[in-house]
Amino acid sequence: MKAKAKAQIILVGSAGRVGQEITKHIESSAAAELYASIDHKGRGDFVAIDRVRPIKNAVVVDFSTTANFRESLAWAVKMKLPFISGTTGLSAKDFAALGTAAKTVPLIWSSNMSPGICLFLDFIENFGKRLAEYDLLIEEAHHKRKKDAPSGTAKTLQSVLVRSTKKKWPEPISIRGGGIFGVHKLWVMGEEETITFEHTALNRKVFARGAIAAAAWINKKKPGLYAMRDVFRS
Numbered sequence: 001m002k003a004k005a006k007a008q009i010i011l012v013g014s015a016g017r018v019g020q021e022i023t024k025h026i027e028s029s030a031a032a033e034l035y036a037s038i039d040h041k042g043r044g045d046f047v048a049i050d051r052v053r054p055i056k057n058a059v060v061v062d063f064s065t066t067a068n069f070r071e072s073l074a075w076a077v078k079m080k081l082p083f084i085s086g087t088t089g090l091s092a093k094d095f096a097a098l099g100t101a102a103k104t105v106p107l108i109w110s111s112n113m114s115p116g117i118c119l120f121l122d123f124i125e126n127f128g129k130r131l132a133e134y135d136l137l138i139e140e141a142h143h144k145r146k147k148d149a150p151s152g153t154a155k156t157l158q159s160v161l162v163r164s165t166k167k168k169w170p171e172p173i174s175i176r177g178g179g180i181f182g183v184h185k186l187w188v189m190g191e192e193e194t195i196t197f198e199h200t201a202l203n204r205k206v207f208a209r210g211a212i213a214a215a216a217w218i219n220k221k222k223p224g225l226y227a228m229r230d231v232f233r234s
């Protein structure tokens with residue numbers, strides 16, 4: 001059987017914390033390679049890449065800022081390229097733009113690219129009815145340079161919690177300090193006992209590997225909005 005051609009990643013936000021990690025780990029990937037790096041610091045730009053089209057098997061991978069996200073998305077749509085983004089802090093307008101873009105290109109936006117958070121979400125969905133018998137609260141902790149709060153992952157966990165339990169819960173609590181890569185905790189509180197479920201990212205490699213896997217997976221898919229759970233389940 002003919003091997004699937006490697007996804008050619010166009011990495012937006014390449015000089016950032018996650019961007020650097022993707023650059024480091026893509027070298028050992030059998031399914032994807034780095035085609036171009038785009039960042040404020042000027043190692044390339046959309047216009048320069050525009051000139052060499054068509055780019056076979058290219059996928060735009062965006063880990064940048066809320067301000068830049070829409071530009072990355074619009075460019076991917078213009079070039080008809082699959083789009084992966086982990087940029088958080090998006091507005092309702094940004095999410096609406098993702099929905100519109102999904103009519104033209106295949107895309108994944110995920111607040112967390114780790115397999116462990118997918119499992120955490122599956123757990124909440126499967127046990128929503130039982131969890132609803134307790135008082136529930138989400139807590140998240142991140143490094144002090146993180147720009148948004150609560151984290152995108154805390155918002156995703158919260159929305160799945162509300163949907164699965166059919167109840168409203170207090171807003172997630174955010175802690176900022178040191179170099180914490182990301183901790184997400186679900187407090188399940190009864191009168192005489194508590195249970196906590198906690199996911200800890202031990203490094204940024206877990207996000208980078210997830211993003212690379214997503215880029216390889218989405219290469220050649222039909223237009224539509226996909227999820228990291230589709231990637232990890234395949």
Ligand SMILES: NC(=O)c1ccc[n+]([C@@H]2O[C@H](COP(=O)([O-])OP(=O)(O)OC[C@H]3O[C@@H](n4cnc5c(N)ncnc54)[C@H](OP(=O)(O)O)[C@@H]3O)[C@@H](O)[C@H]2O)c1
Binds near residue numbers: 019040065112
């Ligand atoms: N989904 C996940 O699994 C996951 C995991 C971790 C983080 N994140 C999210 O991913 C995003 C990036 O995180 P990070 O920690 O890597 O942040 P970061 O270190 O601040 O990196 C963002 C990078 O994007 C660059 N950038 C800004 N505007 C740009 C533009 N117009 N064109 C190209 N590049 C531009 C920035 O450059 P300048 O510094 O020059 O502005 C910076 O290098 C954040 O939203 C974060 O919350 C998601």
